[in-house]
Amino acid sequence: MEEVDHIIIHSLRVIGCDIEEDVTNLKQFSTELIVSAVIRCLKVINSDVDLPNSLPGGMSAKFRIGTSMAAHIQELGYRGEIGYQTFLYSNEQEIRRVLMFLVDKLPKETAEAVEEVLGASVLLQRTIASTLAQQLNSVWTPPYLKQNSITWRGSPPHWQREGASSLCKFHASHLHIPQGMTDLKRKLPKALRSYYSQSLPYVTNQTVHHNDTSSSVIEKMASEITAQQEWENEWNQAGLASRLSEQEYREKKKNKIRKRVMDQLRQDVQRSGDFAASRKAQDLQQMIDSISSRAGSSTKTKGSRFTHTEQLIFAKDEEKTMSQMGGESEVGQGHSEEEIQNQRDAEVEGLREEVSGLVSRLEQMDLEMRKFTASIQQMEEVVSTQGSTNAEKEEAYTVKKRTLDLLPDAENNIAKLQSVVDGSAQRLVTLANQWEKHRAPLIDQYRELKDLSSKKESEGEKKLEEIKAFRVRMKEVADDARHKDEHLKQLVAEYERMTKDVNRSAYTQRIMEIVSNIKKQKDGINTVLIDTRAVQKEINQLTGKLDRTFTVTDELIFRNAKKDEAAKKAYRHLAALHESCELLISTVEETGVIMREIRELEDQIENESKNKVLSNLEKITSDYQQMKKENTALMAKMKQRS
Amino acid sequence: MAENREEEGLLLLRKLESKQVSSVLHTLVDGVCHRCQPSYQDYSKVWSLQQWWSVVDMYQSLIKAAVRESFTKDRIYQELGALSEDLKQTVVDVVNSRRDEIQNQLMAETHNISQAVLSDFDWKVKLIMSSDKISSVQEPVVSLDLDIGSGQDNTIHSIELNKEELDKLISSLEGANKVVQQLKA
Numbered sequence: 001m002e003e004v005d006h007i008i009i010h011s012l013r014v015i016g017c018d019i020e021e022d023v024t025n026l027k028q029f030s031t032e033l034i035v036s037a038v039i040r041c042l043k044v045i046n047s048d049v050d051l052p053n054s055l056p057g058g059m060s061a062k063f064r065i066g067t068s069m070a071a072h073i074q075e076l077g078y079r080g081e082i083g084y085q086t087f088l089y090s091n092e093q094e095i096r097r098v099l100m101f102l103v104d105k106l107p108k109e110t111a112e113a114v115e116e117v118l119g120a121s122v123l124l125q126r127t128i129a130s131t132l133a134q135q136l137n138s139v140w141t142p143p144y145l146k147q148n149s150i151t152w153r154g155s156p157p158h159w160q161r162e163g164a165s166s167l168c169k170f171h172a173s174h175l176h177i178p179q180g181m182t183d184l185k186r187k188l189p190k191a192l193r194s195y196y197s198q199s200l201p202y203v204t205n206q207t208v209h210h211n212d213t214s215s216s217v218i219e220k221m222a223s224e225i226t227a228q229q230e231w232e233n234e235w236n237q238a239g240l241a242s243r244l245s246e247q248e249y250r251e252k253k254k255n256k257i258r259k260r261v262m263d264q265l266r267q268d269v270q271r272s273g274d275f276a277a278s279r280k281a282q283d284l285q286q287m288i289d290s291i292s293s294r295a296g297s298s299t300k301t302k303g304s305r306f307t308h309t310e311q312l313i314f315a316k317d318e319e320k321t322m323s324q325m326g327g328e329s330e331v332g333q334g335h336s337e338e339e340i341q342n343q344r345d346a347e348v349e350g351l352r353e354e355v356s357g358l359v360s361r362l363e364q365m366d367l368e369m370r371k372f373t374a375s376i377q378q379m380e381e382v383v384s385t386q387g388s389t390n391a392e393k394e395e396a397y398t399v400k401k402r403t404l405d406l407l408p409d410a411e412n413n414i415a416k417l418q419s420v421v422d423g424s425a426q427r428l429v430t431l432a433n434q435w436e437k438h439r440a441p442l443i444d445q446y447r448e449l450k451d452l453s454s455k456k457e458s459e460g461e462k463k464l465e466e467i468k469a470f471r472v473r474m475k476e477v478a479d480d481a482r483h484k485d486e487h488l489k490q491l492v493a494e495y496e497r498m499t500k501d502v503n504r505s506a507y508t509q510r511i512m513e514i515v516s517n518i519k520k521q522k523d524g525i526n527t528v529l530i531d532t533r534a535v536q537k538e539i540n541q542l543t544g545k546l547d548r549t550f551t552v553t554d555e556l557i558f559r560n561a562k563k564d565e566a567a568k569k570a571y572r573h574l575a576a577l578h579e580s581c582e583l584l585i586s587t588v589e590e591t592g593v594i595m596r597e598i599r600e601l602e603d604q605i606e607n608e609s610k611n612k613v614l615s616n617l618e619k620i621t622s623d624y625q626q627m628k629k630e631n632t633a634l635m636a637k638m639k640q641r642s
Numbered sequence: 643m644a645e646n647r648e649e650e651g652l653l654l655l656r657k658l659e660s661k662q663v664s665s666v667l668h669t670l671v672d673g674v675c676h677r678c679q680p681s682y683q684d685y686s687k688v689w690s691l692q693q694w695w696s697v698v699d700m701y702q703s704l705i706k707a708a709v710r711e712s713f714t715k716d717r718i719y720q721e722l723g724a725l726s727e728d729l730k731q732t733v734v735d736v737v738n739s740r741r742d743e744i745q746n747q748l749m750a751e752t753h754n755i756s757q758a759v760l761s762d763f764d765w766k767v768k769l770i771m772s773s774d775k776i777s778s779v780q781e782p783v784v785s786l787d788l789d790i791g792s793g794q795d796n797t798i799h800s801i802e803l804n805k806e807e808l809d810k811l812i813s814s815l816e817g818a819n820k821v822v823q824q825l826k827a
Contacts, residue, residue, distance in 0.1 A: 128769070128771065132771075169764050170764045171762060171764065172762070173676075173677070174675070174677075176743060189738070189739065190735075191735030191736070191738060191739045192738075192739040194664070194735075195664075195668060195740070198664075198665070199664060199665050199668040200668075205678070208677070208678065253826075257825075257826070260825075
């Protein structure tokens with residue numbers, strides 16, 4: 001029972017009842033405490049209950065509160081006997097039952113946790129709805145009153161963002177950070193070092209707008225990470241198999257891509273070259289024109305003093321020349337203007353013809369020159385071919401000449417030649433033999449080396465495979481470790497959450513203990529039952545035996561009794577003995593029954609004495625007296641009024 | 643005439659104190675890389691506006707040329723003409739220490755494969771709570787800003803996509819990525 005009391009008292013304290021520390025069981029509860037605890041429980045279960053937190057002074061008021069409390073508890077579904085007397089004239093067991101029922105009905109905290117799991121989307125929607133409702137209800141404030149559209153309001157007031165006027169684009173720009181600083185062995189060039197230490201602006205100053213700083217940093221980090229990952233992937237897949245060092249691999253790849261791009265470009269150029277060749281000259285001319293026209297207008301200052309003065313000076317000069325020309329023309333005014341005009345036209349015409357003649361001659365000359373150069377080339381080629389044929393012919397001539405020299409002494413010479421040929425053939429054979437000798441071991445060596453190299457290759461391949469497998473495993477293990485770490489963190493968090501609820505584990509322990517106790521007791525009861533059953537059996541056996549022996553002896557003595565006087569006496573005695581024995585047994589049984597009844601009654605007495613009947617009776621009588629007094633006082637008041 | 647002006651622009655560096663020279667050159671390089679543009683206010687006491695412009699133009703074009711055609715030290719010295727040895731050395735140092743950066747910038751300016759190029763993008767997800775006809779819609783849409791640069795000017799194209807459209811866009815982009823990967827391999 002103590003455990004139950006502990007649990008009840010703990011949960012009452014949790015819901016805010018003012019129970020003193022030294023109260024450890026329900027026996028120590030006073031009437032006031034009981035009433036306040038029950039009312040508190042009722043209020044927690046159902047917030048509509050309208051009852052005062054403590055007992056009022058008047059007896060009738062107490063009575064009313066008691067009945068209403070009983071009614072509330074019955075509404076909750078309590079199925080025991082309950083009335084005002086349960087609280088006012090308390091009985092430990094009844095109070096325990098009522099409090100247990102109430103504690104059981106208390107709303108569970110775990111219900112909230114279950115609701116939380118319901119789904120993040122639901123929660124999100126709820127929060128969105130609540131914020132929207134709040135913002136709809138709150139008063140509009142102009143944007144210039146909110147710095148970065150952050151405000152301090154709501155109930156309870158908290159910082160929050162309102163409106164979207166201060167949002168900025170996620171715009172990233174390139175950042176430059178010192179590189180190669182971590183490797184202390186390699187010295188940085190002095191110029192670079194001074195740049196890093198003096199001129200390189202901080203990262204926060206490198207962006208054009210200050211808002212871009214964080215986004216730029218994030219972007220840079222992300223790009224570096226992805227580049228690293230991509231490289232790792234590629235290195236694992238293709239890089240290791242190529243059996244090159246990292247640098248070599250990179251170099252090779254770079255060259256490959258460069259070559260590819262170059263090929264592509266070359267093809268495109270060739271394809272478009274034919275098409276564009278016809279228009280090329282024209283385009284070039286246009287481009288030059290446009291550039292020159294742009295150059296004219298490219299000075300940034302539209303009207304600096306320098307250009308103004310320049311213009312002025314030139315303008316004056318032009319004017320002067322104009323005026324001079326004007327003067328000249330005045331001198332030759334004697335001729336008629338038409339004549340002059342004609343003369344001039346003729347002159348111009350003549351000059352033009354001359355020019356065109358010169359141009360055509362120039363072109364002709366050009367053509368001729370080209371022809372001549374072409375013929376020069378041709379001639380050179382002819383000369384070179386002639387030279388080569390000449391050399392060939394000379395060679396042939398020398399060979400023929402020698403053979404002709406040999407002709408007169410033909411036989412000797414033939415013999416000589418034969419011997420020379422033989423000698424050279426022999427030499428060839430010996431050389432071949434020697435070559436064979438050298439060759440065999442060399443070939444053997446070559447084969448061995450080949451085997452060795454192939455072995456090494458296969459070994460290398462194997463090792464590569466192993467390395468790959470190890471890399472994969474490494475990643476797996478790292479992933480595993482990370483997962484486990486996360487799991488650990490989760491579990492730790494969970495554990496921390498759990499440790500707050502110490503009672504739970506204590507309770508479960510207690511419950512286990514109680515269960516084991518009950519088991520033990522059950523075992524004891526079982527053994528006792530078996531014992532009693534054995535005793536019963538024995539008794540039955542004995543009575544059976546007794547009956548049988550009695551009938552046997554009875555018959556025996558009865559037969560003898562007809563003949564013998566002593567036997568008759570003995571028979572009578574036997575009958576008397578039997579009867580008295582039976583009587584004895586029955587009285588023993590009766591005493592047993594009575595003893596049991598006595599014990600039951602004693603239990604009942606104990607129970608009744610626990611119910612504090614006497615004290616409660618005294619209390620009731622005193623309360624009754626008080627009520628009477630109150631009633632008489634009221635009556636007196638009534639009379640006074642009337 | 644043009645030669646003279648060039649010479650002048652290059653020689654104007656002499657007006658500065660030797661400490662300032664390298665920082666000026668670094669800011670000019672920043673300008674080349676489209677970071678903080680150099681501002682005239684800082685040097686208004688040293689140069690007139692016209693001079694400032696000529697300094698900026700000359701040195702920026704020199705820096706670009708030096709990186710583009712990978713000038714050697716002697717070539718840069720030659721380009722700088724009658725400048726003193728110390729100043730020449732600082733110019734060479736600055737160019738050498740920022741070479742990679744400038745090269746990347748120049749490459750980024752020229753390696754576009756078409757006239758208009760996607761230079762940046764931004765996205766936000768919006769949740770449509772309800773409409774005038776339906777009380778609860780609960781449909782997420784993404785609004786995508788594509789920053790498309792063609793030549794000097796950038797235009798922003800904004801599009802709004804629902805889930806299926808976004809999936810389609812992503813799958814087509816993944817196809818493009820596959821092509822790029824094949825080109826790389």
